[in-house]
Amino acid sequence: MPLRTLAGLSLACTLLLVPLTGCTSAHGRPAGQGAAAAGTAAPHGSAAPVPVHQAPPELDADETLAGRLGETTGNASIAYGKGRKGDALILAVRCQGPGRMKIAVRPVHVTFPLECRADRPSTVYNQVNVTGAQAAGVASVEAPSPVRWSMTIGRGTPPRAERPTAATDSL
Numbered sequence: 001m002p003l004r005t006l007a008g009l010s011l012a013c014t015l016l017l018v019p020l021t022g023c024t025s026a027h028g029r030p031a032g033q034g035a036a037a038a039g040t041a042a043p044h045g046s047a048a049p050v051p052v053h054q055a056p057p058e059l060d061a062d063e064t065l066a067g068r069l070g071e072t073t074g075n076a077s078i079a080y081g082k083g084r085k086g087d088a089l090i091l092a093v094r095c096q097g098p099g100r101m102k103i104a105v106r107p108v109h110v111t112f113p114l115e116c117r118a119d120r121p122s123t124v125y126n127q128v129n130v131t132g133a134q135a136a137g138v139a140s141v142e143a144p145s146p147v148r149w150s151m152t153i154g155r156g157t158p159p160r161a162e163r164p165t166a167a168t169d170s171l
Contacts, residue, residue, distance in 0.1 A: 056150040057092035057123050063156035067139070074145050080153040082136040088129040088158035091139060096121040097147035104140045108132050116147045129158035 054071045066089075067080035083089070089108065095101055095116035104111045110128050134155075143149055 054094050054096060054121060054148045054150045056152040057094050057125070059090065059092065059152060059154040060156070063090055063154040065152070066155050067151075067153035069151050071148055071150050072141075073143070073148055075140075075142050077138050077140045078151055078153060079138050080136060083134040083155040085134050086158070087134050087155040088127050089133040089137075090152075090154040090156050091126045091128065092123065092152045092154070093126075093141075093149060094121050094123040094151075095143070095147050095149035097144075099144035099147045101141055101143040101147060101149060103151075104142075105137060106140070107135055107137050116143075116149070127156070127159065 056068050056070055059065060064083075066083065067078050069076060069078045080089075089105070091103065091105065093101070093103060093114055095114060096118070097116050098118040099116055101114040101116060102111065103114065105128065108128055108130050110126075110130070112124075112126060114122065114124055116122055139151065139153060141149065141151070
């Protein structure tokens, strides 16, 4: 390729990239900064909220981390490590965007849906205390592409079962 053509392409690429480096949000901050506190940011001239970074949910202080995946779109799988005998498996999922996610957990054969909202993040914590919950496994997520999501998988002490109470009839 002649030197003149390479120089022309280089100059053209530079001119195209320069305007992109100064992008700002509607509030005058650089794009991606300062919007997390509000949960969503609306571009200038738009009434529709735009999802912002979805940090993985945090575990409680007495729970241990087994797996984590930061902001993701579309389908993905997360491997998690083995726990101690008697541990419950904790799945914490955060999402934002229009659509419904489906989470399947193997080898415990647990599935659950999560309806995500377009206007704000939704977070759900599920604790699984079934046979095999202490084994290593994989959580698989099916999510539509407009949904941004993150997940934290942990281990913890299962909740104590409440004793059933007998109902009495009063006459």
